[in-house]
Amino acid sequence: MTAASKPFSPQEGFFWKTKTLEEMSNAEWESLCDGCARCCLEKLEDEDTGKIYFTHVSCKLLDAGLCACKDYSNRTELVPDCVRLTPENVRTLNWLPPSCGYKLVAEGRDLYWWHPLISGDPNTVHEAGVSVRAVAPAETGAAQKAATILKSARQ
Numbered sequence: 784m785t786a787a788s789k790p791f792s793p794q795e796g797f798f799w800k801t802k803t804l805e806e807m808s809n810a811e812w813e814s815l816c817d818g819c820a821r822c823c824l825e826k827l828e829d830e831d832t833g834k835i836y837f838t839h840v841s842c843k844l845l846d847a848g849l850c851a852c853k854d855y856s857n858r859t860e861l862v863p864d865c866v867r868l869t870p871e872n873v874r875t876l877n878w879l880p881p882s883c884g885y886k887l888v889a890e891g892r893d894l895y896w897w898h899p900l901i902s903g904d905p906n907t908v909h910e911a912g913v914s915v916r917a918v919a920p921a922e923t924g925a926a927q928k929a930a931t932i933l934k935s936a937r938q
Contacts, residue, residue, distance in 0.1 A: 897910070
């Protein structure tokens with residue numbers, strides 16, 4: 784009996800299909816980010832179920848209109864709980880959105896049609912309605928706002 788063959792992917796041959804996350808250059812690694820900024824939203828975890836809830840409250844450094852960090856190179860110093868994604872942690876972080884390019888590649892899956900590496904256009908992530916563009920106010924008293932959101936979600 785032979786092993787089942789791997790399903791065909793139209794993305795075969797692209798660097799994210801031929802290299803491991805660890806083998807990628809910094810530019811290749813960074814290009815896996817689709818620019819949705821969903822990882823920059825405050826998240827809550829239900830203690831009973833472990834379910835992750837994305838709020839509409841963003842990190843204070845997120846420019847929600849651009850879906851980009853205002854100080855990307857210094858973000859972990861300015862926001863101590865900012866998580867710098869690495870090949871190691873993208874495989875284990877349970878709060879990354881299911882459409883996250885890092886997560887998809889780590890799982891050996893194809894990128895979505897709206898990912899800039901597929902579409903060739905950084906705006907398709909916004910046009911597809913996947914990003915947080917203009918819906919995420921900056922963090923100010925985020926813990927209190929997030930608790931209110933979770934409480935209303937449970938009702």
